[in-house]
Amino acid sequence: MIHLTAKDYIRQPWKNGRGTTVELLHLRDPASGATLLRLSRASVVEDGPFSLFPGIERNLTVLSGPGFRLSGPGLDLRCDPLVSVAFPGDVQVMASETGGRQSDDFNVMTARHLPRPEVVVAQNDRFDGEGRLAFYALGPCRVNDQSMAPDDLILTSGPASLTGEGRAIVVRYFEE
Numbered sequence: 001m002i003h004l005t006a007k008d009y010i011r012q013p014w015k016n017g018r019g020t021t022v023e024l025l026h027l028r029d030p031a032s033g034a035t036l037l038r039l040s041r042a043s044v045v046e047d048g049p050f051s052l053f054p055g056i057e058r059n060l061t062v063l064s065g066p067g068f069r070l071s072g073p074g075l076d077l078r079c080d081p082l083v084s085v086a087f088p089g090d091v092q093v094m095a096s097e098t099g100g101r102q103s104d105d106f107n108v109m110t111a112r113h114l115p116r117p118e119v120v121v122a123q124n125d126r127f128d129g130e131g132r133l134a135f136y137a138l139g140p141c142r143v144n145d146q147s148m149a150p151d152d153l154i155l156t157s158g159p160a161s162l163t164g165e166g167r168a169i170v171v172r173y174f175e176e
Contacts (some may be wrong), residue, residue, distance in 0.1 A: 015051035027121030038109040053089030084119040118172040139166020
């Protein structure tokens with residue numbers, strides 16, 4: 001089990017230069033350096049384009065704020081709080097209907113050749129099955145009796161129990 005906190009995260013500018021991202025985790029292919037999995041947080045504060053990520057599948061969950069709409073060729077998604085939405089990273093999408101109000105979101109990016117991650121908001125639940133698990137705490141909670149503060153990230157494999165008063169975004173991902 002790996003437990004990360006805010007001091008472990010990296011702040012960096014968006015690819016399109018219109019904001020910043022807090023990168024929580026970035027797993028890369030050791031041979032090519034290509035992204036396999038990236039977990040991050042960002043804020044959408046205005047209508048505008050999202051960055052393009054060719055060969056990447058994206059998943060976004062609004063954490064706070066009113067949410068917004070994402071639209072592009074063949075795509076029209078309402079991004080509401082605590083509802084996960086998936087979209088391809090190589091389609092030019094635009095955020096709209098922000099109303100000039102900030103929405104903070106949690107992002108999952110995976111290489112297209114990997115199985116799609118499962119992303120859920122959970123509280124007091126058990127997770128069995130294949131793959132690895134990432135728990136991003138939205139409130140105080142525990143994973144297998146390891147205490148988490150809001151904004152902490154725990155990575156684990158095998159069965160895991162989420163307990164406590166707070167919820168977490170849980171990502172089941174596959175590295176190959």
